[in-house]
Amino acid sequence: MRGYRLALVDIDAAGLEEHASALRERHGCDVATCVVDLAQPPEVRDLAESLAGTYGEDLALLVNNAGIALGGGFEAVxxxxxDACMQINFGAAVQLVRALLPSLEAGAGGWIVNVSSVFGIVAPPRQTAYSASKFALRGFSEALTHELAEHPSIGLTTVFPGGVKTSIARNARVPGNADQAVRAEQVAAMEKKLTMEPRKAAELILGAVDRRKPRVLVGKDAKLAEKIQRLLPSRYWKIIGRSA
Incomplete structure (x- = not known):
C-alpha cells in the first residue's frame, strides 16, 4: 500500500461504486467516487474544480486512463x-492537466500519467477516430514532458498499452448501420488478443512512475508494434495486418 487517497472517475455509477467498495474493503483506503461524463467539457471542468478544491497541494498523481473505442471506416463514422471519441480520449485529459497542473506542481510535487495506446503508435484501418485521439494524446504528452523537464517536482509518463483484458472491445461504439453479426465476430476476435491482466498492466505503469520514466510500452504486442513501425514507418501495416 502506498497510502494514497483515491478519487475514481467513471460514467458508470454502479460499476464505479462496486470497484470503490472492493478497494475500501481490501485495503482500508480512502476512496472517493465521481460520476462524470467526460464527453461533456463542462462536467470535466466541474470535476477538475472539485478535485483541486478537495486535494489542493496534496494532489500527487493524475492518471488519465479513461477511453472509448470507436470502430468503423472514416466515412461510416x-x-x-x-467528436465524442476525441473529447473523451484526448480533450478531457488536456482539460484535467491544464486545470490540475498548478496543484500537482505545488507542495511536494506530483506526476501525470497519460494512457495512449498501441494504436497511438500504429494506425490500423477502421480506427481513424480512436487512433487520431491516441496519437493526439501521445503528441501532447511528449511535448509537455519536454516542457516539464526543467521542473524537478513534476513530470509525465506516457503509456502505450497493448492487449489488456478490459471491456473496451465489448463496449466499443460502432456506426449505427453496422452488421451486428459481423460486429460480434470482430469483438470476439479482438477480445482474444486482450490477454494481459489489468493488475499486471497497473504494476508496470506504477513501476514506470516510480522510476520517473517518460514512456512505457505495456505488453509484448505493444513492443513488437513499436519496433515494426520504427523499422517500416510507411509499410508496417503490411506486416501487422496479416495477424490482425
Whole structure:
C-alpha cells in the first residue's frame, strides 16, 4: 500500500461504486467516487474544480486512463461519435492537466500519467477516430514532458498499452448501420488478443512512475508494434495486418 487517497472517475455509477467498495474493503483506503461524463467539457471542468478544491497541494498523481473505442471506416463514422471519441480520449485529459497542473506542481510535487495506446503508435484501418485521439494524446504528452523537464517536482509518463483484458472491445461504439453479426465476430476476435491482466498492466505503469520514466510500452504486442513501425514507418501495416 502506498497510502494514497483515491478519487475514481467513471460514467458508470454502479460499476464505479462496486470497484470503490472492493478497494475500501481490501485495503482500508480512502476512496472517493465521481460520476462524470467526460464527453461533456463542462462536467470535466466541474470535476477538475472539485478535485483541486478537495486535494489542493496534496494532489500527487493524475492518471488519465479513461477511453472509448470507436470502430468503423472514416466515412461510416458520424461526426458526433468522432467528436465524442476525441473529447473523451484526448480533450478531457488536456482539460484535467491544464486545470490540475498548478496543484500537482505545488507542495511536494506530483506526476501525470497519460494512457495512449498501441494504436497511438500504429494506425490500423477502421480506427481513424480512436487512433487520431491516441496519437493526439501521445503528441501532447511528449511535448509537455519536454516542457516539464526543467521542473524537478513534476513530470509525465506516457503509456502505450497493448492487449489488456478490459471491456473496451465489448463496449466499443460502432456506426449505427453496422452488421451486428459481423460486429460480434470482430469483438470476439479482438477480445482474444486482450490477454494481459489489468493488475499486471497497473504494476508496470506504477513501476514506470516510480522510476520517473517518460514512456512505457505495456505488453509484448505493444513492443513488437513499436519496433515494426520504427523499422517500416510507411509499410508496417503490411506486416501487422496479416495477424490482425
Amino acid at each position: 458520424e461526426k458526433a461519435d468522432f
